[in-house]
Amino acid sequence: MATSAPLALAGEHLALIERGVSTIVGSASLDLVPSLMRAVGSAVHEGGASLTVYLARSQASQLLRDIAATGRMAVVFSQPSTHRTLQVKTRQVRLREATEADVPLIERYLVAMQAELAIIGFAPAFVQAMLAYRLDDLVALDFAPDEAFDQTPGSHAGQPIGRAP
Secondary structure, three states: OOOOOOEOOOHHHHHHHHOOOEEEEEEEOOOOOEEEEEOOEEEEEHHHOEEEEEEEOOOOHHHHHHHHHHOOEEEEEEOOOOOOEEEEEEOOEEEEEOOHHHHHHHHHHHHHHHHHHHHOOOOHHHHHHHOOOOHHHEEEEEEOOOEEEEOOOOOOOOEEOOEOO
């Protein structure tokens, strides 16, 4: 359950997000039927107080309906080469159209994902195809993290990441 205390993501967690790692956005319907979609970009703002994920509206219609209906969203940031994984949850999502001002953030994400996936043998062209988008189809979801969890496989998986006192 979300609390009003600010979320305290450590530098290592913010660095993971900013590195441009695999980003999956999920929610569920009012009947708890899950929906999810791969983001084509993500960005950190205000030292982690605010995050943005970018989705192709044409591919994420059910997910967007679920977020609108419930106000809930979870985002998983995972580094494919190490499986380091962070899950962030929120009930504070603001949906807006992506604009030209977002393009440098999305392109930076693409370049970072190409470098990350090259480590495990995927060609840049594969990543380019996987993260292809049309700006007029992109929606930006700006949100403040309410909760975060270490989801890296191992003994700490599922552990909450602390809050500021």
